[in-house]
Every structure is written in C-alpha cells, then in structure tokens.
Amino acid sequence: MFGRTKKEGLTEKEKQAGIVRKIILITLAILVLLAAAAAVGGWLYISSALEPVDENSEEQVTVEIPIGSSASDIGSILEDAGVIHNGTVFQYYVRYKNEQGLQAGTYELSPSMEIDTIIDRLKEGTVMKEPAFSFTIPEGTWYEDIVQTIAEAGPHDAEAIRSKLSDEEYLNQLIEEYDVLTDTVLNEEIRYPLEGYLFPATYEFVDENASIEKITARMIEQTEEIMVEFSEQVEESDYTFHELLTLASIVEREARKQEDRPKIAGVLFNRLEEGMRLEVDPTVSYAMGEHNYMTSSEDLQTDSPFNTYQHTGIPPGPIASPGRSSIQAVMNPEDNDYLFFYARPGGEVIYNENYEEHRQVQEKYRHEWVEAREE
Structure with missing residues (x-):
C-alpha cells in the first residue's frame, strides 16, 4: 500500500485555510504599503507647502495684516497674496513652532521668501489702523461676564452671542477645527461648553462688523497656543x-x-x-x-x-x-x-x-x- 504525500493528504478545509492566510497576508501587505504611501505623500505635500512659492521671483507684494488677525487669518491673507502655498499649513506650522508675537502692519513680501523668513518679518510690523472696537477680559472671568463684555464693546448683543456659542452644530465645528476642544465640552453637566476656553486678554478688531465666529476664534486660538506651549x-x-x-x-x-x-x-x-x-x-x-x-x-x-x-x-x-x-x-x-x-x-x-x-x-x-x- 502506497502512502500519500503531505500535499496530497491535505484536506479541503486545510486548503481553504491556506488560501485565507495568503489573502490575509496580501491584504496586510497592501495596507502597510498604502499607509506608507499616505505618510510619504503627506510629508511631501507639507514639505512642498513650506517651500517658497517661486524661489526665482523678484516680485514684491504689499501685504496688510489687520489688527487682531489670528494665525488662521494671517495664513489666509498670505495665501491670497500668493506668497505662501497654503494658509492652513502655515497656521499649523506656526503652532508647531510655537511662534508668537506676529504683528499687525503692512509688509513687503515676496513669493521667493522662505516661510521662516516671512514669520520673522511678521514680528516686525507697524500698526497702520486703529481698531474699530476692543475689549479686555481679566483673568478669572466667568463666561457670562465675558459674553456681556463682548456685547458691550462689539456689534453683537449678548443674546446673539449666547445663542451662537451654545449652538451644537457650531460647537461641533469648533471641536473639529481646534485640537484644544474635545467632545468633553458637550458634557450635559457643563453649564457653558466654552467656559474656560475663551482666553483672558485684550482683543482688538479693525472690522467694526467682526462676526461672532471671528471673535470666538481669536479667543480659542489663544488658548490653543497655550496648550501647544505646555x-x-x-x-x-x-x-x-x-x-x-x-x-x-x-x-x-x-x-x-x-x-x-x-x-x-x-x-x-x-x-x-x-x-x-x-x-x-x-x-x-x-x-x-x-x-x-x-x-x-x-x-x-x-x-x-x-x-x-x-x-x-x-x-x-x-x-x-x-x-x-x-x-x-x-x-x-x-x-x-x-x-x-x-x-x-x-x-x-x-x-x-x-x-x-x-x-x-x-x-x-x-x-x-x-x-x-x-x-
């Protein structure tokens, strides 16, 4: 009686198990390759976004940064002026490097400038316009008093501010945009979701009709900068x-x-x-x-x-x-x-x-x- 080889002796179940293992290994290999490709692609995208728009350009662009501009605002202004590739990348790069002291003013910038050079230049600004309105939030102020202070200084009444800052859809937008905010602020035990996150400081706005969203963004970004610092x-x-x-x-x-x-x-x-x-x-x-x-x-x-x-x-x-x-x-x-x-x-x-x-x-x-x- 002749014995069967190992391969011939495999049961149908064993053959199927072998096929499944191959499929799993191939799938894992593909996922690893995709993840690596995504990481490399993301790195290349960010690296290119941080490079000069045109290193050979001799053009000089006049860029005005208004009083009260956040890092996000400045990024958008620079992108629109054509001196950086991407305003969002600029915003996160400034946070990553914990750059502070970007000044309002009028600047002569060029598409050939390195992004770090632009940041250094933005620390030397001269204020060109007086703010349309400003307000100061002392340390330790309650949310209710902050709302009242903003209402008394700016173009929005307290009820409109309270309504906006308690709107769940708007809060979810803020949570998605800012790392400092998480779903925790939506805890039903919390009286006001943004209590504590509206950073106490002096805020100035050139635009007399600055939106509630813009005002809120400035204050939350200050808190986010603190989070990055620590x-x-x-x-x-x-x-x-x-x-x-x-x-x-x-x-x-x-x-x-x-x-x-x-x-x-x-x-x-x-x-x-x-x-x-x-x-x-x-x-x-x-x-x-x-x-x-x-x-x-x-x-x-x-x-x-x-x-x-x-x-x-x-x-x-x-x-x-x-x-x-x-x-x-x-x-x-x-x-x-x-x-x-x-x-x-x-x-x-x-x-x-x-x-x-x-x-x-x-x-x-x-x-x-x-x-x-x-x-």
Missing part, C-alpha cells in the same frame, strides 16, 4: 488638558499673588492623590451662579456637580477663564506636602499639612472675612 507637560500628565484647565481655573479664582499659584496647584494635586474632596469655595460660588464674598454652611449644601464640598475629583469643567500664570502653575505645580490652605482677606495664604492645624487657622482668622464684608 504640550509636553500635558502628555506626561495623568490628566487631560480639559481637567488641567479646570484645575487652573480654580487656582485663578483662589490665588491673589503669583507665588501662591504653584503652591495652591500642589495642594489640589495632593488632595486628588489622597482621594480627598477638593473643597474649594470658588466652585461653590460657581455652582450657585453667584459671586459670593463668603461661603456659608448652607452654601456648602448646594446640589451641583461643581460643588467640590459635595463631590470628589475634578469638577466637570472650568469655573472661569484662567490666565497663563495659573495654567503654568498647574502644569508645573510646587512639590509640597500641604493638604490645606486658608486665604486671609489681605491676600496672605496659610498652608497646613493636617486638618487640626487648618481648623485652628480657620477659627483664628474667620472673623476677618465677616468684618471685611461689613465694612
């Missing part, structure tokens, strides 16, 4: 940028002096690591929707996910717009062992490692707040 700290953190921005907003509302910001940030992180409630008064005020001078025992019972006396962990979102100093403090908190701090009316902050000492400080100085309120 991208390394965000990547190394156990928390998302949204959570860090929320903590920064608490620091902003708590600290009066610069030296206290990293210390208070350190306390907040210590409490989170210990599984303790944050128990900070500004979150209670925000939960109540009132700028309270003092927090009463009754206030502490406010039912809200923002009330850090009632809920552990970080609140659902920021309670105000923090400035750069408070964001920096959260990104680089002081390494200390404090779990408690008490702020006196004059601005002094007293730190303690245990509750008993903290209670003694509270009992000693609490009358100061009562007296200050009565004055």
Whole structure:
C-alpha cells in the first residue's frame, strides 16, 4: 500500500485555510504599503507647502495684516497674496513652532521668501489702523461676564452671542477645527461648553462688523497656543488638558499673588492623590451662579456637580477663564506636602499639612472675612 504525500493528504478545509492566510497576508501587505504611501505623500505635500512659492521671483507684494488677525487669518491673507502655498499649513506650522508675537502692519513680501523668513518679518510690523472696537477680559472671568463684555464693546448683543456659542452644530465645528476642544465640552453637566476656553486678554478688531465666529476664534486660538506651549507637560500628565484647565481655573479664582499659584496647584494635586474632596469655595460660588464674598454652611449644601464640598475629583469643567500664570502653575505645580490652605482677606495664604492645624487657622482668622464684608 502506497502512502500519500503531505500535499496530497491535505484536506479541503486545510486548503481553504491556506488560501485565507495568503489573502490575509496580501491584504496586510497592501495596507502597510498604502499607509506608507499616505505618510510619504503627506510629508511631501507639507514639505512642498513650506517651500517658497517661486524661489526665482523678484516680485514684491504689499501685504496688510489687520489688527487682531489670528494665525488662521494671517495664513489666509498670505495665501491670497500668493506668497505662501497654503494658509492652513502655515497656521499649523506656526503652532508647531510655537511662534508668537506676529504683528499687525503692512509688509513687503515676496513669493521667493522662505516661510521662516516671512514669520520673522511678521514680528516686525507697524500698526497702520486703529481698531474699530476692543475689549479686555481679566483673568478669572466667568463666561457670562465675558459674553456681556463682548456685547458691550462689539456689534453683537449678548443674546446673539449666547445663542451662537451654545449652538451644537457650531460647537461641533469648533471641536473639529481646534485640537484644544474635545467632545468633553458637550458634557450635559457643563453649564457653558466654552467656559474656560475663551482666553483672558485684550482683543482688538479693525472690522467694526467682526462676526461672532471671528471673535470666538481669536479667543480659542489663544488658548490653543497655550496648550501647544505646555504640550509636553500635558502628555506626561495623568490628566487631560480639559481637567488641567479646570484645575487652573480654580487656582485663578483662589490665588491673589503669583507665588501662591504653584503652591495652591500642589495642594489640589495632593488632595486628588489622597482621594480627598477638593473643597474649594470658588466652585461653590460657581455652582450657585453667584459671586459670593463668603461661603456659608448652607452654601456648602448646594446640589451641583461643581460643588467640590459635595463631590470628589475634578469638577466637570472650568469655573472661569484662567490666565497663563495659573495654567503654568498647574502644569508645573510646587512639590509640597500641604493638604490645606486658608486665604486671609489681605491676600496672605496659610498652608497646613493636617486638618487640626487648618481648623485652628480657620477659627483664628474667620472673623476677618465677616468684618471685611461689613465694612
């Protein structure tokens, strides 16, 4: 009796399995090649977009950058003027290199210029036009007050601004456009999706009819620039940028002096690591929707996910717009062992490692707040 060869002895099922394996291997190989081709293609596209439009050109183009132009605006203006290939690539290149200080002004640029040369030139601008309107948002301002400030200075009433900034379709557009925004801001527990993301600064607009979208873009881009600046700290953190921005907003509302910001940030992180409630008064005020001078025992019972006396962990979102100093403090908190701090009316902050000492400080100085309120 003759034996069968291995190949002849294969069952139909084994043959099919072999064919499937070949198909899978071929498919994987194709996918790898496509991914590699896409990566190379993307790299080549971006590289070419960063090259001079025409390195042999001797043409000089007059380009005017209005006051209040964002990186996106500047990219569009330069692309329209024919001195760069792609305005969007320019915008992201500026963010990637963390370039700041691009100035309004009138420039003589050429299609032959390197993109880095153009960026350097844009830092030397001279303002040619006075702004049609401007407004200043102080650090620690609530969203509601920001809306009112913009309405009082610009061409749009508060109701129109509120309506636009709460429109889900518009919010999704912003989330798609800006890396700093995620679906987290649409959490139903958050009172205002853009709370904390409208960066506190002075804004000037040449166009007296600047749209709500344009105004909003300027403010969010400022926050995105901060995120890019601290991208390394965000990547190394156990928390998302949204959570860090929320903590920064608490620091902003708590600290009066610069030296206290990293210390208070350190306390907040210590409490989170210990599984303790944050128990900070500004979150209670925000939960109540009132700028309270003092927090009463009754206030502490406010039912809200923002009330850090009632809920552990970080609140659902920021309670105000923090400035750069408070964001920096959260990104680089002081390494200390404090779990408690008490702020006196004059601005002094007293730190303690245990509750008993903290209670003694509270009992000693609490009358100061009562007296200050009565004055």
